[in-house]
Amino acid sequence: MEFTAVYKMPDSLSKKPFTYCPGCHHGIVHRLVAEVIDELGIREKTIIVAPVGCSVFAYEFFNTDGTVAPHGRATAVATGMKRARPDLVVFTYQGDGDLAAIGTAETIHTANRGERVTTIFINNAIYGMTGGQMAPTTLLGMKTTTSPYGRSPEREGYPVHMCEILKELKGVAFLARTKVTTPKDVLTTKKYIKKAFLAQTKDIGYGLVEVLSTCPTNWGMPPIKAMQWLEQNMVVEYPLGVFVDKVGEEK
Amino acid sequence: MKKVMMKGVEAIGEAAIKAGCRNYFGYPITPQSELTEYMARRLPEVGGSFLQAESEVAAVNMLYGASSVGKRVMTSTSSPGFSLMQEGISYIACAQLPAVFVNVVRGGPGLGDIQPSQGDYFQATKGGGHGDYRLIVLSPSTVQEATELTLLAFDLADKYRNPVLIFADGLLGQMMEPVAFEEKEITYDNSHWALTGSKNRPPRQVTSFNIDPYGLEKMNIELQKKYRQVEANETRYEEFLIEDADILIVAHGTVGRIAKSVVRMAREEGLKIGLFRPITLYPYPYDALSKAAQEKSLVLTVEMSSGQMLEDVKLAVCGKTKIEFYGRMAGVVPTPEEIFTHLKTLIRGQ
Amino acid sequence: MRRAYIEIDVERCKGCGLCINACPQRIIRFSDKFNSKGYHPAEQYDPDEKCPGCGFCYMMCPDTCITVFKAVQPVR
Numbered sequence: 001m002e003f004t005a006v007y008k009m010p011d012s013l014s015k016k017p018f019t020y021c022p023g024c025h026h027g028i029v030h031r032l033v034a035e036v037i038d039e040l041g042i043r044e045k046t047i048i049v050a051p052v053g054c055s056v057f058a059y060e061f062f063n064t065d066g067t068v069a070p071h072g073r074a075t076a077v078a079t080g081m082k083r084a085r086p087d088l089v090v091f092t093y094q095g096d097g098d099l100a101a102i103g104t105a106e107t108i109h110t111a112n113r114g115e116r117v118t119t120i121f122i123n124n125a126i127y128g129m130t131g132g133q134m135a136p137t138t139l140l141g142m143k144t145t146t147s148p149y150g151r152s153p154e155r156e157g158y159p160v161h162m163c164e165i166l167k168e169l170k171g172v173a174f175l176a177r178t179k180v181t182t183p184k185d186v187l188t189t190k191k192y193i194k195k196a197f198l199a200q201t202k203d204i205g206y207g208l209v210e211v212l213s214t215c216p217t218n219w220g221m222p223p224i225k226a227m228q229w230l231e232q233n234m235v236v237e238y239p240l241g242v243f244v245d246k247v248g249e250e251k
Numbered sequence: 252m253k254k255v256m257m258k259g260v261e262a263i264g265e266a267a268i269k270a271g272c273r274n275y276f277g278y279p280i281t282p283q284s285e286l287t288e289y290m291a292r293r294l295p296e297v298g299g300s301f302l303q304a305e306s307e308v309a310a311v312n313m314l315y316g317a318s319s320v321g322k323r324v325m326t327s328t329s330s331p332g333f334s335l336m337q338e339g340i341s342y343i344a345c346a347q348l349p350a351v352f353v354n355v356v357r358g359g360p361g362l363g364d365i366q367p368s369q370g371d372y373f374q375a376t377k378g379g380g381h382g383d384y385r386l387i388v389l390s391p392s393t394v395q396e397a398t399e400l401t402l403l404a405f406d407l408a409d410k411y412r413n414p415v416l417i418f419a420d421g422l423l424g425q426m427m428e429p430v431a432f433e434e435k436e437i438t439y440d441n442s443h444w445a446l447t448g449s450k451n452r453p454p455r456q457v458t459s460f461n462i463d464p465y466g467l468e469k470m471n472i473e474l475q476k477k478y479r480q481v482e483a484n485e486t487r488y489e490e491f492l493i494e495d496a497d498i499l500i501v502a503h504g505t506v507g508r509i510a511k512s513v514v515r516m517a518r519e520e521g522l523k524i525g526l527f528r529p530i531t532l533y534p535y536p537y538d539a540l541s542k543a544a545q546e547k548s549l550v551l552t553v554e555m556s557s558g559q560m561l562e563d564v565k566l567a568v569c570g571k572t573k574i575e576f577y578g579r580m581a582g583v584v585p586t587p588e589e590i591f592t593h594l595k596t597l598i599r600g601q
Numbered sequence: 602m603r604r605a606y607i608e609i610d611v612e613r614c615k616g617c618g619l620c621i622n623a624c625p626q627r628i629i630r631f632s633d634k635f636n637s638k639g640y641h642p643a644e645q646y647d648p649d650e651k652c653p654g655c656g657f658c659y660m661m662c663p664d665t666c667i668t669v670f671k672a673v674q675p676v677r
Contacts, residue, residue, distance in 0.1 A: 001673075006605075006671045007659035007660075007668065022617035023619055028661065064454050068459070070315075073315075076315075077312045080274070080324070081316040081317060085321075105306060182661075186660040186661065187660070
């Protein structure tokens with residue numbers, strides 16, 4: 001009997017083992033991005049702009065050219081790249097602290113200009129790399145090392161909903177929020193990521209996919225329980241779905 | 252060469268275009284907004300790209316991006332804006348990316364004012380951002396020199412893969428003077444290191460990051476080696492009537508120009524005064540100044556600051572000659588007359 | 602007859618169990634062995650040859666450890 005590999009590591013990953021904690025969703029999303037790059041045949045003209053945070057090493061995991069931006073500035077770096085070399089495909093990969101706290105201004109203005117840039121936004125409601133501090137997307141009542149009594153709206157304000165903010169900006173061509181806790185979610189997320197890249201390659205505008213993700217380590221839960229917690233809590237706070245789609249269906 | 256009347260900052264902009272710069276990112280701030288406006292007008296005419304960023308923080312990172320894909324890039328700003336760019340400059344320096352910055356320095360600290368100053372000397376020459384890095388700093392004293400140094404800045408940036416700063420001030424930026432541009436063929440090729448897409452080659456990374464201290468130290472050693480080369484090869488200065496001079500004035504940029512007038516006034520009165528004008532503030536012309544100050548009775552450092560370059564003058568002179576200082580701060584420009592009066596007071600006291 | 606099977610790169614595996622959780626056939630388990638990082642990696646245990654090659658384990662694996670192989674000729 002002859003067998004053939006039907007699911008295997010995509011070419012656009014460098015094969016270097018990920019540095020993420022067991023069960024962390026970064027790895028799933030990395031693979032999906034790489035699969036999309038493979039399928040679009042753009043590996044040799046794609047550049048990743050990694051952020052500061054857990055995915056600071058992301059540029060090492062992709063089999064593409066890459067760099068690391070200062071904390072929060074990934075989309076500004078990507079903007080510079082695209083303005084200088086519009087023929088390249090540039091994507092940023094950012095966490096919630098990077099994109100929705102220190103980099104909020106860059107995020108909003110990049111989206112508003114409709115930069116031909118794609119952003120993968122990992123929202124796990126916490127700062128991972130620095131050890132579990134409160135994120136702009138931390139849920140109300142959620143305990144972190146800097147909200148040890150639980151996030152309170154009076155003290156720390158409310159969880160930031162980036163998709164709901166960005167959907168009002170006319171430069172946005174594709175915008176969706178998703179999760180990767182089930183195989184079905186994974187397939188949906190891949191479809192969204194592809195559209196976010198097509199928004200760029202078809203010269204329509206800015207594309208962003210927000211992926212609700214687990215952080216088992218800093219949430220203090222085993223990976224499977226973390227996924228359940230995500231389903232029961234994060235999805236309630238952050239509704240899933242497509243917010244903007246100017247890309248349309250693939251023929 | 253044909254001469255045209257141009258405002259300082261606009262001449263810098265035109266020189267950048269002549270140097271092959273087709274990507275400019277900036278944010279308006281007085282007293283340099285005319286440079287941003289000039290690039291907004293001119294770049295589309297030459298097939299370039301101008302982008303007004305949402306902040307200086309964004310602008311410097313756009314520069315990082317555009318430089319990392321191999322293009323000649325420039326931004327311009329004034330003091331508070333340059334402060335905002337420091338983090339990005341540190342990244343650019345460590346990632347060894349060429350980029351040209353123009354700081355049209357204004358009175359500070361804080362919001363300060365919008366008048367000419369040299370109060371950002373420490374920030375420019377001693378590293379305004381974090382870590383062990385250096386900017387190559389060029390200090391022009393005339394509009395013509397500003398254009399020449401701008402052309403040089405792009406060449407040095409590419410040659411050393413290092414950020415280069417044009418250290419100007421509002422006086423130079425706003426003044427109109429006749430300038431002539433050297434017409435030369437500009438070619439540059441950064442494809443051997445730039446992020447151009449990994450076609451027919453292994454993927455490439457441009458970063459300022461190494462989590463391993465030994466690896467990062469290696470990167471630092473490489474940087475330091477480069478800075479020693481810059482110091483050996485790129486030190487520039489002007490000496491004006493120093494041979495027979497008894498007293499040496501040391502001043503750079505706009506103040507260097509004012510000091511030249513002081514020298515002329517003094518010479519008319521028979522006083523043997525000379526001028527030493529550093530053109531590169533980093534690398535600082537320590538050796539040349541040390542030599543120029545020998546056998547002089549007095550070295551007078553004049554600055555539009557509280558005496559920031561004075562520290563480098565002291566390092567150069569190394570106690571061998573008496574050093575005095577005259578400075579105005581906060582955007583006040585010293586006149587040749589007041590400097591000369593001060594000088595005569597010092598001479599009387601000798 | 603075997604229709605499909607998976608290979609797990611045990612050295613990449615961090616033993617998170619997401620593949621085990623995702624497998625509809627319940628034919629993936631933690632190995633008794635340790636890998637060099639000290640994790641119990643996942644392993645396929647499929648004595649009844651139930652694996653259809655659905656790829657759910659691959660899709661959920663955060664460390665791209667899993668390769669799914671399917672029979673070239675569909676089994677009749």
